[in-house]
Every structure is written in C-alpha cells, then in structure tokens.
Amino acid sequence: MVTVCPVYSPRMLRANLTDPDGAWAGLTLDVRARPRPDLCLRTAPLRLLLTQGGDPVLLGAVHPPASGVDFFRTDRYRSPVPPLRAQTTRAYGGSAERWAHRFAELLATSPGTPLHDGR
Numbered sequence: 099m100v101t102v103c104p105v106y107s108p109r110m111l112r113a114n115l116t117d118p119d120g121a122w123a124g125l126t127l128d129v130r131a132r133p134r135p136d137l138c139l140r141t142a143p144l145r146l147l148l149t150q151g152g153d154p155v156l157l158g159a160v161h162p163p164a165s166g167v168d169f170f171r172t173d174r175y176r177s178p179v180p181p182l183r184a185q186t187t188r189a190y191g192g193s194a195e196r197w198a199h200r201f202a203e204l205l206a207t208s209p210g211t212p213l214h215d216g217r
Contacts, residue, residue, distance in 0.1 A: 110206050110213070112199065125198040128217045129206075137178065137212040150175060150210070178211050179204040 111128040140147045146158030146167070155175040159168045179201065190196045205211045 110202070112202055114195070122195040125195075125202060126217060127202055127213065129213045129215055132211075132214045135212045135214045136210045176210060178208040 110130065113126045113128070114122060115124040115126060117123045136151050138149050140149065144160040144162065146156070146160070147154060148156035153172070153174040155172050157170045157172075159170075161167065186200075190200060205213050
C-alpha cells in the first residue's frame with residue numbers, strides 16, 4: 099500500500115508517495131488548467147516524431163522486428179528547464195525526493211513545459 103501526502107502549489111498538486119514503512123517512493127503531479135503542451139510526441143508505423151512548438155526536434159526510424167531505432171536530432175530543441183548549476187547539484191546531492199520536487203517546480207513554472215491537464 100502506498101500513502102499519498104499532498105504538497106500544494108499554485109500550478110499543480112504534488113503528492114508524495116510513500117511505502118508502508120514511510121520511505122519516500124515517488125511523486126505524482128495533478129496538473130490543471132494547462133493547455134496542450136508545446137512538446138509533443140507523435141508516432142506512426144515504424145516512425146517517431148518529437149515536436150516543440152510545431153518544429154521537429156527529434157525523428158526516429160524503427161528497424162523491425164524491434165532491432166533498434168535510429169534517431170536524428172535537429173538544432174531547434176529548447177529545454178523547458180534551465181541548465182543545472184554545480185552549486186545546486188551539490189546541494190541536492192543524491193536525494194531522489196528533492197530532485198523530483200525541484201524538477202516538478204521548474205516544469206510548473208516553465209513557459210515551454212511539457213506538463214498539461216491530467217495526472
């Protein structure tokens with residue numbers, strides 16, 4: 099059984115998931131009032147396409163039968179989160195819980211976030 103402990107944010111509801119022993123097990127995001135994301139993955143038979151704002155940023159060609167994928171990247175991708183600073187990585191260390199909350203907040207406040215309505 100997993101316990102859910104809500105953490106409120108003006109842009110989304112975050113819920114810490116904990117194991118029966120109380121250890122942190124993960125994070126769920128319940129996002130509301132967000133339009134369709136700028137970052138969108140589309141698929142077709144044996145093809146993948148990642149677009150950002152309508153621009154293709156990553157294309158994939160799948161080799162049947164599941165023997166691999168060739169990826170082709172364009173120079174149009176813009177990260178929805180700012181670059182990490184060394185000071186931040188030292189402060190957060192190896193804590194998966196702190197990193198999950200950090201990236202949830204960065205994605206919630208980013209103008210190009212992939213987050214959209216849903217959980």
